[in-house]
Amino acid sequence: MPGFLSRLLGAAAPARAPVADMKSSRAGALLALHSIGLSRFTPRDNVELARHGYERNPIVYRCVRMVAEAAASIPWRAYSGREEVAGHPALALLARPNPCDAGPAFVEALVSNLLLFGNAYVEASLVDGAPRELYALRPDRVSVTPGRNGWPSAYEYTVAGDPIRYDIPREGVSPILHLKLFHPLDDHYGFAPLRAAQNALDAHNSAAAWNRALLDNAARPSGALVYTSPQGLSDEQFDRLKAELDENFSGARNAGRPLLLEGGLDWKALSLSPKDMDFIEAKASAAREIALAMGVPPMMLGLPCDNTRANFEEANRAFWRQTVIPLVARVQKSFAAWLRPAWGDFSLDYDVDRIDALAVERAQEWTRVGAATFLTDDEKREAVGYGKRATPG
Numbered sequence: 001m002p003g004f005l006s007r008l009l010g011a012a013a014p015a016r017a018p019v020a021d022m023k024s025s026r027a028g029a030l031l032a033l034h035s036i037g038l039s040r041f042t043p044r045d046n047v048e049l050a051r052h053g054y055e056r057n058p059i060v061y062r063c064v065r066m067v068a069e070a071a072a073s074i075p076w077r078a079y080s081g082r083e084e085v086a087g088h089p090a091l092a093l094l095a096r097p098n099p100c101d102a103g104p105a106f107v108e109a110l111v112s113n114l115l116l117f118g119n120a121y122v123e124a125s126l127v128d129g130a131p132r133e134l135y136a137l138r139p140d141r142v143s144v145t146p147g148r149n150g151w152p153s154a155y156e157y158t159v160a161g162d163p164i165r166y167d168i169p170r171e172g173v174s175p176i177l178h179l180k181l182f183h184p185l186d187d188h189y190g191f192a193p194l195r196a197a198q199n200a201l202d203a204h205n206s207a208a209a210w211n212r213a214l215l216d217n218a219a220r221p222s223g224a225l226v227y228t229s230p231q232g233l234s235d236e237q238f239d240r241l242k243a244e245l246d247e248n249f250s251g252a253r254n255a256g257r258p259l260l261l262e263g264g265l266d267w268k269a270l271s272l273s274p275k276d277m278d279f280i281e282a283k284a285s286a287a288r289e290i291a292l293a294m295g296v297p298p299m300m301l302g303l304p305c306d307n308t309r310a311n312f313e314e315a316n317r318a319f320w321r322q323t324v325i326p327l328v329a330r331v332q333k334s335f336a337a338w339l340r341p342a343w344g345d346f347s348l349d350y351d352v353d354r355i356d357a358l359a360v361e362r363a364q365e366w367t368r369v370g371a372a373t374f375l376t377d378d379e380k381r382e383a384v385g386y387g388k389r390a391t392p393g
Contacts, residue, residue, distance in 0.1 A: 024125060024133070025098070025123055025125060025133070025135040026123070026125075026164050026166075027123060027135065027137060027157045027159075027164055045195070046116065046117045046118070046139070046140065046192050046194075046195070047140045049116075049192065049194055049195060049198065049201075050116045050117065050194070052201065052202075052205060053116070053194050053201055054116055056205060057201060057204060057205055057208075057290070059204060059287045059290045059291060059301065060194060060201065060290060060294070062296075062301055063115075063290065063291055063294035063295075063296045063301070064112050064115050064116060064294065066296055066300065066319075067111060067115060067294065067295065067296065067323060067324060067327070068107075068108040068109075068111040068112045068115070069108060070319075070320065070324045071107060071108070071111045071324050071327055071328050071331075072103075072104040072105070072107040072108040072111070073104065074324070074325075074328050074350045074351070074354070074355065075350065075351040075354050076091060076094060076332065076348055076349070076350060076351075077091075077348070077349050077350065077351055078090055078091050078346055078347070078348055078349075079346065079347045079348075079349060080345070080346050080347075082382070085346065088343070088346060089130075089343055090335070090336075090339055090343060090346065090348065093131060093132075093133075093134065094106070094107075094134075094335070097133060097134035097135070098133040098134060098135055099133075101136075106134065106136060107331070109136040110122065110136055110179065110331065111327060111331070113136070113138075113139050114179060114180075114181060114190070114327070115192070115193055115194065115294060116192060116194055117139040117140065117190070117192050118180060118181045118183065118189065118190030118191045118192035118193070118195075119139040119142070119178065119179065119180045119181075119189055119190045120136070120139065120178075120179040120180075121136070121137040121138075121139060121142045121155070121157075121176055121177070121178055121179070122134055122135065122136060122137070122176070122177040122179070122338075123135040123136075123137055123157075123166070123175060123176060124173060124174075124175055124176075124177070126173060126175065129172050129173065129341075129342060130173070130342040130343070131173060131339065131342060137157055137176075141157055141158055141159060142155055142156070142157055142158075142176075143155070143156045143158065144178075144188040144189065145165075146187075146188060147168075150187065152168060152178070152188060153167070153168055154166060154167045154168060155168075155176045155178070171341065172341050172342075173338065173339060173341050173342045174338065177334065177335070177338045179330075179331060179334050181193070193293050193294055193295070194293065194294070196293045197289055197290045197292075197293035197294070199289075200285075200286040200287075200289035200290050200293070201286070201290060203282065203283075203286040204283060204286035204287055204290065207279060207282060207283040207286065208283070210279070211279070211283075284303060284304050287301070287303050288303055291303065295319070295322065295323030296319060296323065297315035297316075297318060297319055299311060299312055299315045300312070300315055300316065300319060313360075316357050317357055317358065317360075317361065319357075320355060320357045320358060321358075325350065325355075328350055329350070332348035332349065332350065333347075333348070335348055336348045365384060369383045369384055
């Protein structure tokens with residue numbers, strides 16, 4: 001007799017492939033099974049921070065997008081010692097990590113997770129001890145299980161209350177790569193840059209909400225209705241007056257509508273300008289603090305500052321040198337150390353000649369090295385990142 005799933009799908013489930021041939025994500029199957037239900041998330045502060053930051057704040061969204069897209073645009077290279085290996089399997093895997101993602105989208109997801117959560121997790125589908133597919137896991141669904149020695153002994157990926165456990169082997173490639181930023185008070189989880197800007201984020205969101213409320217009320221502060229008659233309003237009169245004001249004179253659609261007052265009522269406008277509250281400067285200051293925590297020069301976000309072309313070019317170079325390249329180098333070294341048990345000793349590096357923002361610096365370096373008469377041609381090539389010239393023959 002066919003089971004419930006067979007009747008639901010209309011066909012018998014296909015026979016499972018041998019374990020050695022399976023490459024699909026174990027977490028992916030869990031997601032597919034629970035896609036019709038409501039997901040339950042692991043309660044963490046970073047979740048709410050990402051929701052109020054990335055989803056609701058344009059400064060955070062743009063900072064994360066800029067850093068992630070820039071990091072994903074850098075070409076990777078593989079080296080064995082000092083020799084470049086053009087067809088290394090790690091490069092092929094990272095160029096197409098799984099059937100759903102291309103290399104840039106995969107790196108973009110990892111860098112975005114690092115910026116928003118301080119952690120990024122990669123699941124490897126292993127065949128004969130070598131990775132065949134890579135998947136970026138959501139950090140808010142991953143938990144670390146410490147071992148007796150204090151180091152992680154396993155990772156659990158939980159969706160809708162159902163966990164999948166990934167044990168960390170003593171040898172070979174681990175099924176999980178954990179990328180994290182330094183956290184001074186946590187042994188197992190990284191520190192999200194957005195948490196350092198939490199006060200600025202709250203201030204910026206509050207300023208935006210205040211501005212929205214101000215626009216909804218005809219772009220001016222509210223006022224007060226003063227009842228000058230010695231006889232006060234009854235409860236019924238007060239409730240009726242309040243309801244009429246809310247219905248006929250509040251909100252953007254009623255902006256500018258004249259207020260008709262009966263005898264004894266007088267309207268007193270309250271004068272409170274954004275300048276009095278230093279609204280504009282407070283919002284700009286909060287935006288600059290957010291950009292500072294995320295490693296993006298405020299000038300590149302269009303924030304008020306000394307916006308000249310020379311300053312913008314210098315800010316762009318600083319963005320790449322101080323934020324993007326160190327982050328990419330961290331990810332590359334972690335990947336190389338993770339994958340060495342499968343493919344032997346190799347290293348990953350970036351192609352600095354393909355970064356347009358650093359073209360001026362690179363040209364100056366070439367000129368300086370080329371003018372060094374005390375260096376041989378092979379030494380000059382190594383100084384700018386190339387190997388020795390191949391010997392004919």
